[in-house]
Structure formats: structure tokens, C-alpha cells
Amino acid sequence: MAISYRPYEPQQEMLLPASLQDWLPKGHLAYFIGDTVDALDLKAFYVRYAGGGARNQPFHPAMMVKVLVYGYATGVFSSRKIERRLHEDLAFRMLGAGNFPKHRTIRDFRALHLKELGDLFVQVVKLAREMGLIKLGTVAIDGTKIKANASRHKAMSYERMQQTEAELKAQIDALLERAKTTDAAEADEPELDIPAEIERREARLKAIAEARERLEQRQRDADIERGRSQDDDRKPRDEDGNPKGGRYKREFGVPEAKAQDNFTDPDSRIMKRAGGGFDASYNAQTAVDDTAHIIVAAELSNNAADTHQLVPMLQAVKTNIGEFPRQGLADAGYRSEDNFERLAGLPIELVVALGREGKQHAQIDPNTHPHTVAMATKLQTDQGRAAYRRRKWIAEPPNGWIKSVLGFRQFSLRGLHRVQAEFKLVCLALNLRRMGAMQVA
Template identity: 75%
Template sequence: MAANYLPYEPHQMLLLPAALQEWLPEGHLAHFVNDAVDGLDLSAFHARYQKDGPRNQPFHPVMMVKVLIYGYATGVFSSRKIARKLHEDVAFRVLAASNFPAHRTVRDFRAIHLTELSELFVQVVRLAREMGLVKLGTIAVDGTKVKANASRHKAMSYGHMLKAEAELKAQIDALLNKALAADEAEKNEPELDIPAEIARRQDRLDAIAAARARLEERQREAGLARGRSGDDEQKPRGPDGKPKGGRYKKPFGVPEDKAQDNFTDPESRIMKRAGGGFDPAYNGQT
């Protein structure tokens, strides 16, 4: 009797629009970032876009600020990774309200508004401190966490407050510099992890089916070279054609589970490198 599973329909269309905020549990850091940024003055960000016409519509600055602050608060610094998170991470998707700026757009927005972002980030961390949050996410710069509560003590002198604010500003500036460095290190990386020719689902399914067929054909050729045939019922045979004891591990033409095929270069084979490890390669012989 088949197991009675809960429904799983990954391609099922939603019948009713879902409220984005309900995708995350109450108390999630993204909710705090969302509400905190909504309550701050972002006029300096809006001022840069007042002369843009209707044909040049930028992404909303409030959305971009929320995504950047949440990214840095959770240790995601590079624009490329933030852009990827907008597709893969529920919290990022909620904050962006299903907007998907490219990594260059994220990078350029930060570069244009670097000063404003630094000041705004300080305000968000101040709010977190006033609300008694222990820390704002897991913000780490060179191993030092940027904590929302600058002191363990409930009381703080004015002089200590000024010092704590200066330290906080310096840490956030270092964090933004770390984000710039991350973008610089990744500027020459390819745009996609998946080759463009198999990015679309149907093309990907066709490519996987073709790769499976190549593996099976190679296995059939290897089996024929060892004296196997399509009707041997997994029973090994000797040179005289008579069955021997034991059984083959797999039916004729079925590859081992660990057999691999390269989508980009199907004729290559996985070979051991001289220095250790394995790579798709050719065995050049003369």
C-alpha cells in the first residue's frame, strides 16, 4: 500500500494572492528592518530621482535600502550574492516585494548613496538599541560584531554615548568598505552558475535526458566489451558463453550511480589530476 503523504505540488498555481509579510514568522529580523526603514527620513535618497521622467523608472529607494541593510545585517555583503538572494531567500523576497534588481543595480545604488546608507544604518542600529535588541543580526567586520547595545550597563554617560556612536559609525563604514571589496573581488565572475543553454527548464530537462542517454550508451559499450548482452539477466558468462556464478551489479546498459557527464563538453571524462583531485579532461595520446 502506497504511503499517504501530505500534498506536494511544486508547480501548483496559487489561487489567491498571498500576503508577503505572512511568509515570515513574527519576530523575524526582516520585519524589524522593514518597519525601521519605513519610519526613517529617506528624502536624501528620493532627491536624486526627482528629475527622472516616466521612461526612466528606477527601483524604489526604500526597497533598495531595506534589502541592503538586511543583507549586511545577515552577513551578505556582495551585490552579486544579494541579487541572488532576492530569488532564493524568502526574507529578501519579502523586503523587496518580489522586485529583482540585478547585481549591477544593487552595486550602483550603494555607490551613489554610500554616505546616506552609512548614516541610515547607524540610525537603524540606534533604534535596535533603544528597543532593547541584543544585536542587529550577525553583523561582523573582520571578526568584530557590530552590536546594537553598545554597553552591558543600563546607564551610560553622555561621554560614553558619544564614544559608542563614533565606534559604531566606524564599524559601519568598515562594513560598507567590506561590501565594496566583495564586489571588486567578484567583478570578473560569470553571470550565472548554470550555463545559459540549460537555464530554461525545458532546455535543462532535455539536457539532463541527453546526458543520461550518453551515460547509458557508454555503459552499453563497456558491457559489450566485457562480453555482456542485453538479455544476460545480470548473470556473468564465461568465454564459452555459459553462465558463471554471481551476478552483475547493474542490468545491462545501466550506469553506476556515481557516473558523471559534462553538460558543456560531453566528450570529456572525469580524470585524476597529477596534483590530486579530479577534473573533466581528455587523455591525449599519440
Template identity: 70%
Template structure:
């Protein structure tokens, strides 16, 4: 007796059109993102098209925002891959409602509306607050390194810049001399596009000189922050300006020979790995403030300084700006420790609990007269309440940072430049929040 199967007719034509709503199961992430975006204020996107004028009809901003956010929420950050998935991925076809913007259109929309997309992060945080997923009882902060869109092979050390600058100047002078004597040398020399060769070397020389000047400017700022001056003759001085022994290794404003600058993303910096070593490559230092209630990212800031010590006031200000009030308690690891920051935040309405050593376990000998705020923090950490509170920090904030890299798969920025990268990081955290909210509200 032949086996009886359910009907399978791949070539069967449908008599009635499908409804997009039948393509995905109820509670799918795409529906949640669509409903969430519909509840947001997108007037800033529409304003760019309100002037009219002769042009092709643009795609609807709401559709484009939904497609981009869903792409980031599911690990598709490339506009080219996103455009291909609009034909292949059922969820994206539902969100786009049978619109198929090209990859260039998606890329241009993201570039044109990057700041508007970043601003949606605040609206999503406030939406999470309305849904009861943000309480602002305890907030934990942490930093994580993310790779820049920059090649380590298109960079140069300061020492090499100085040498290359001299070599290129000599080559340009040689080519100019050759151009002047071109008539005499024509019969003996092979054909050479001398003006083109000069232009190529001049462009290279300009790029190297600009990178060298940027390194020197950063070094001057760093030296000034250490109390140095251009006329210090390499001699360290006390507050009264008197020499106090020893000598600096380099003149004021002169970088180390090993100091590097990238030619592809000049705002990125060489970042140190958490386990030690500077083999991470060019990157940025991203910081998140995460609410304890549902692990929603309530503040997302980013910079190109590898240190975290001055970021705590920035994150607390961002939390206040995003939600209109301060958290009751803020937890941070030892990377955020700073006597100057403790002094700056002495009147903060938030209770600060900041580790002073590795995981808050190192016994420290603190001079209470010289570092009174640090000594007070040490005393707070030694109380049972302080220890119990600090133990929550790791699971509150480190998990979302891990989700960004391992769940969303976001480990390298698509854009270049500090302002653009800051906006893209907010877009990543926005997508993560919506994904988290969808999972929690479906329970």
C-alpha cells in the first residue's frame, strides 16, 4: 500500500493573495520592532523630505527605520547583506511590506539620518520605562572595547613618520630637479610621468605630516595635563615651579617613537586588551549604564580614550538626561576609580559604590588625609551592604556587553569617525534594548 503524504505542490499557484501578517508567528521580534517604531516620534526623519522639490519618491522613513533596526537586532549590519535579505528573509519582507531598497539606498539613509537614528535610543529607553522595565533603583556601568573600521596595516608610528617625511621631501626635490632637466635627460631616461609622481608623493607627504601633527598635538595636551610646559627643559617641577629631581625622557610635545596614528580612521586609537598587551588593534572604548530591573541599557556613551577613570560623571549625566532623574545607586568596577571623580560627584544624589581593587577584593592602604573620598569609598565597600550591592554589578552590566558582541555579533563598527561611531553605538544599544524588551514582554 503506498504511503500517504500531506499535499506538496511547489509549483501550485495561489488563487488569493497572501496576507503579510500570516507569514510570521505571533509574538515575533519583527512585529515588536514594527509596533515600537510606530509608537516613536519620527518627525525628524520626515522633516528632511518636507521641502519637496524635483526628485524620485523616497521610501517611507518608518519602513527604512524598521529594516535597519531589525538588521542590527539580528546581526546584519552590512547594507549590502541587508538588501539581499529583503528578498530572502521573511521577517524583513514583512517589515518592508514588499519594498526592496537597494544597498546604496539603505547605506545613504543610515548616513543621512545617523543622528536621528541615535536619538531614537532615548525614546526607546523611555518606552522601556513606561513598560515597567526600567526602575532606576540600581544601575551598573562598565566599558567594553570595540574594533574600529581601520586597518592596522594603514597606520604609521611617529618614528617612521619622521623618517618618511624626510624621504618624501628628498624624493620630491629630486623629481623637481629632474623635471627642470627633462629636456637634457629625455634621450637617456625612460618615460616617466614626473608631474604625476610628484603629485602622488605630495599627497602622501601631506597625509603623513597631518598625522604627525595630530600625534604631536595629543602629546602636548597630555604633557600639559601632567603639569609640563614648553620651557620646562625636561625637568619635573613641583607646584611652585621648582625642579624636583629627575628628567623627562622627551621634550614637551614630542610623542614616543612607537606612538601610532591610523590613516583610515584618524579618531580611533590602539586599545589594550583586558588581559594585557596592545594587540587589540585600533578601536573605541564604549560604555553602558544598565538598569538592574530588566538589564535595559539606559545610557550608551563612547570615546577613544582607553581609560575609564573619567567616564562615570558622563554616564550619570546621560542617565539623568535620558530619563529625567538619577539612579538611586550606581555600581562600577575599579577602572572607574578616581579621587578627582569622587570629589566631583560628592553631591550626587546617587549612592556610588566603586571598587578600589580587582573585584573589590584587594586590601589597600589609603591615606585618608590625602585621598579622603577614596578612603570613604573604601569604608563603604567594607560594609555588608556595600559588599552585597557590589556583588550585583557583574551580572547586571557585563551580560548586555556580552550580548552586543556574542548575540548581536557586533564587534566592529561599520562607520568611521568619532561622531559617527558614537551614533552607531547608540543604534546598536537601541536594537539590543528592543530585542530584550520583546523577549521579556512575550513571557
């Protein structure tokens, strides 16, 4: 007996056009993102197009926001890939509703409205609070390094900058001297466009000089923060200006020979990579609520250390939601007597580790570090230990989801202010993905 298959007619055309909504299953993330964006205040996006006239017909901002946010929520960050998905992916086509912007249009919209896209993060956090997914009982803070959009091959150390500057100056002088010679003297030499060669070397010299000045200014700022001054003669001094003994290794404002600057993204910094090695990166910070792992604050800096991020992150939670959490958890990277002192008067129960888990930290002087001693005492109690044990469970999953689920391991944009906004866009997309999953559940 012949096998009877289900009908299969690839060339069969439909008498009436199909509805894309009928093809996407109920509860799909695209529906949730589309409905959520419609509920957000998008007035800031419309301002740019006000008064454009009848002939100026840009793509609708709501559609562009939906497509961009859905792209980031599903790991599609490239404008070229989003353009392709608008033709090939059912969810993208449903959100685009028959619109097919080119990748340049998508790229320019993201660049022009980057601040507005970042500001939507706060609206989504407030929406999650209204949905009951944020309680602000316990918030855990954690940082992760994300690669900058910068080539490691287009970076140079301070020592190499000084050497290359000297080499380029010598080459420019030689070319200028050669330009003064007669044509007869150069008759037997290979033809060379001397003005173009001089211009190329001068442009290279200028770029290196600017990078060197950035490194020196960065070092001057760091030295001032350490209490140094330009006339300290490399001698450490106390608050009264008296020498304390010892000697600084370098003159004021002179960077280490191995200090580097990147030409493609000067705002990035060389940071240690998990698993070994170094990359031009940024330090991304998240504050995560324990109710549903919603990111309630997302900030970013180009300082590799987490120490200075604790107070700003808790202040960002207050700014975004209107109140501080009842409890804040952080690892030993945020330990600082100054942090503990600044947060002592706030209505937050702070639990911060003083060292690596399972290892004994150094002895603390109660006269100079009273708040640190109090934190050590808290961590010795059953309640303090139980609270800190929850930190890893609360804080680390969202950073793992950003890199492993969304696949966001490197910024698409360059410059500190741009990557700050892009990181908020990533956290906004992750929050919506999480909120959609919780709603379905």
C-alpha cells in the first residue's frame, strides 16, 4: 500500500495575503516588545522630525525603536544584519510592518537617537516596577569588562610613541632636505612623491603626539589624585608638605613606559581579560534586583577598578526608581573605607566582602578604618554571611546573559558617551526579554 503524505505544494500561491500575526505563536517576544514600546513615551524621538514638511517622510520612530530593541534582545546588533532580518525573519517583518530601511538608515537612527534609546532604559525599569518585578528589597552590584570597538593592533605604548616620534621627525627632515636637491641629483633615484610622503608622516606624527598628550594628561590627573604636585621633586609628602621618605619612580605626569593608548577608540582602556590576556575594554556596571533579576541601574566607565562605582551605582538606583534599596550587596572589588563612610548615613544595609571568599583578609586598624571594621564584624555574623551568599546568585546571571545569551561581547560604537548609551540599550533589551519571559510564566 502506497504511503499517503500530507499535502506539500511549494508553488501553491495564496488567494489572500497572509497575516504575519497568524504565523507567530502567542506569547512571542516580538509581541511583548511591540506592545511595550507602544506604551513608552517616545516624544523625544519625534522632536527631530518636527516641521519636516510633507515631502520629508522618514521611517516611523516607533517602528525603528521596536526593530532596534528586538534586534538587541535577540543578539542582532549589526545594522546590516538587522536589514537582512527585516526581509528574512518573520518577527522582524511583523515589527517592521512592511518597512524595509537600509542598514545606513538603521545605523544613522541609532547614532542620532542614542541618548533617547539609552533614556528608555529608565522607562522600562519603572514599568517593571509597576508589573511587580522589582521590589527593591535586595540589590546586588557587579561589574564586567566588555571589549571596546578598538583594534589591539592600533595601540601604542608610551615608550614606543617617543621612539616613533623621533623616527618620524628624522624622516620628515630627510624628506625636506631631499626636496631641496636638484632634479639632476635625483635622476637615478626611484620616483617619489615627496610632498605626499611628508604629509603622510606629518599626519602620523600628529596622531601619535595627540595620543602621547592624552597619556600624559591621564597620568597628571592620576598623580594629582594621589596627592602629588608638579614641584614635589619626586618626594612623597604629608598633608603639611613635609617629606615622608621614599621616592616616586617617575617625574610628575610621566606615564609608565608600557602605558598604552588606542588610536581607534581613545576613550577605551587596556583591561585584564577573564581567562588571561588584555584587551581595550570598558567596565560595565549593573545593579540587579533580587525579585526577577531585573537590572535597575546600568552605568559604564573606562576605569578598570570597581572601587569608585559603588556609590554612583546606588545613587543611580535612587535616580531611576525614586528610592534606595533596603539592602545592597557587592564583592570585595567595591571595598573602600571612603565608600562605607559615604553610605553610612543612607537607609541601606550594606554588605560588602573584604577579601576573596574563603580567604582571611589582612588585619584592619580600627582607628583609621572604623567602618571597615564594622563591616568585618557584620560579615562574621550568620545574618551577614547569609546575605552575602545571595550576591552571586543575584548579580552574576544578568552579566552572563548579556554575553552568552544575547552574545554581546563587544561594543558596536566608539567613545565613552556612546558606549554608555549602547550599554543601557543592551540592558533595556535584556530587561524586556526577562519581563516577557516572566509574563508568559
